[in-house]
Amino acid sequence: MAAPPVRIPMGASFFMAAMALITVMMMSSPCHAQLSSTFYDQTCPNALSTIRTSIRSAVSRERRMAASLIRLHFHDCFVQGCDASILLNGGGEKTVTQNNNSVRGYDVIDSAKSAVESICPGVVSCADIVAVAAREASAAVGGPSWTVKLGRRDSTTGNPSQAGADLPVFTDSLDTLISRFDKKGLNARDMVALSGAHTIGQARCLTFRGRIYGNGSDIDAGFASTRQRGCPSSSGDSNLAALDLVTPNSFDNNYFKNLMRKKGLLASDQVLYSGGSTDSIVSEYSRTPATFSSDFAAAMVKMGDIEPLTGSQGQVRKICSAVN
Numbered sequence: 001m002a003a004p005p006v007r008i009p010m011g012a013s014f015f016m017a018a019m020a021l022i023t024v025m026m027m028s029s030p031c032h033a034q035l036s037s038t039f040y041d042q043t044c045p046n047a048l049s050t051i052r053t054s055i056r057s058a059v060s061r062e063r064r065m066a067a068s069l070i071r072l073h074f075h076d077c078f079v080q081g082c083d084a085s086i087l088l089n090g091g092g093e094k095t096v097t098q099n100n101n102s103v104r105g106y107d108v109i110d111s112a113k114s115a116v117e118s119i120c121p122g123v124v125s126c127a128d129i130v131a132v133a134a135r136e137a138s139a140a141v142g143g144p145s146w147t148v149k150l151g152r153r154d155s156t157t158g159n160p161s162q163a164g165a166d167l168p169v170f171t172d173s174l175d176t177l178i179s180r181f182d183k184k185g186l187n188a189r190d191m192v193a194l195s196g197a198h199t200i201g202q203a204r205c206l207t208f209r210g211r212i213y214g215n216g217s218d219i220d221a222g223f224a225s226t227r228q229r230g231c232p233s234s235s236g237d238s239n240l241a242a243l244d245l246v247t248p249n250s251f252d253n254n255y256f257k258n259l260m261r262k263k264g265l266l267a268s269d270q271v272l273y274s275g276g277s278t279d280s281i282v283s284e285y286s287r288t289p290a291t292f293s294s295d296f297a298a299a300m301v302k303m304g305d306i307e308p309l310t311g312s313q314g315q316v317r318k319i320c321s322a323v324n
């Protein structure tokens, strides 16, 4: 008598198919995809509105703060991921060259944190507050808004050597910039969109002096002489100039139009439109503000996803400047 054909019962084959599907899904999704926009819905339902109120009032006191908070999130995420490591007083990141006397907004994050602590003690991480603050800052100055994923935890250490090595510098070539962002999972298009944050905020003379006195062919002569007036060739290191000369306080696409007129302030701005591979992206954003806006929002979400601590990793700090 022939053996009956092997029959897998309906339940088992369904189970196996489901397991295979789950395995495929787990393999294709990045290992850090545990953040969720609803993370505090049960544990601190008023967290987001509390942060918003705090950030809105800081930006209405000083409009530049919007720029400073967006940059703070960037400089946090590029070092050990978005883990609030930059905020630690003893962490060593605050004083690396790219941050020292330059990154601002620590006090604004501290007050947002204390407002949140007063309603839900020990629940909302500093890393999430920084991420939400960046979104609120953008929205407050006419920039795009986006849904912030939440659930990041705070580091217990800073990493000054990684900060010094990984944060971009204004003298970087286009290839160097592309590889720095690539190292963090961001492509050249993300990089150009994110650099559009230079539509607001200011830079110190010492970061653009070389460019405005360099007699290069990549700078508009009138723009160079205008900027030279506020930035002497051998003094005034901390004199400020707007990164976007046209609309320094509004989040718009004039930054890209400036680049096409050789009026980028930093050398690292102008290299994005200097005959290289990113020229077409700059030109696209200069023509289509809506594309810049949606690409910027998407890239900020992607940047906010860089290597978060989740679950039981790290801690939720009580004070953002110190470990518990």
Ligand code: HEM
Residues within 6 Å of the ligand: 064, 066, 067, 068, 069, 070, 071, 074, 101, 102, 103, 104, 168, 169, 170, 171, 172, 177, 191, 194, 195, 197, 198, 200, 201, 202, 203, 204, 205, 207, 243, 266, 268
């Ligand atoms: C592409 C590589 C980048 C380089 C080399 C660079 C470099 C700089 C430099 C040198 C300054 C002036 C700092 C000072 O003088 O104290 C600055 C300011 C600023 N950066 Fe960038 N940046 C880059 C990308 C980004 C990105 C990706 C963002 C955010 C998404 C960003 C946001 C800002 C903002 C908003 C300011 C003004 C801050 C303020 O006024 O307080 N930058 N950047």
Ligand SMILES: *[C@@H]1O[C@H](CO)[C@@H](O)[C@H](O)[C@H]1NC(C)=O
Residues within 6 Å of the ligand: 095, 096, 097, 100, 101
């Ligand atoms: C940071 O800036 C302060 C004030 O200008 C300076 O005294 C200090 O040496 C700088 N730190 C580093 C590590 O460069």
Ligand SMILES: *[C@@H]1O[C@H](CO)[C@@H](O)[C@H](O)[C@H]1NC(C)=O
Residues within 6 Å of the ligand: 213, 214, 215
């Ligand atoms: C730029 O040109 C001016 C005027 O010709 C000259 O004095 C200056 O030394 C030049 N600077 C550089 C960096 O070549």
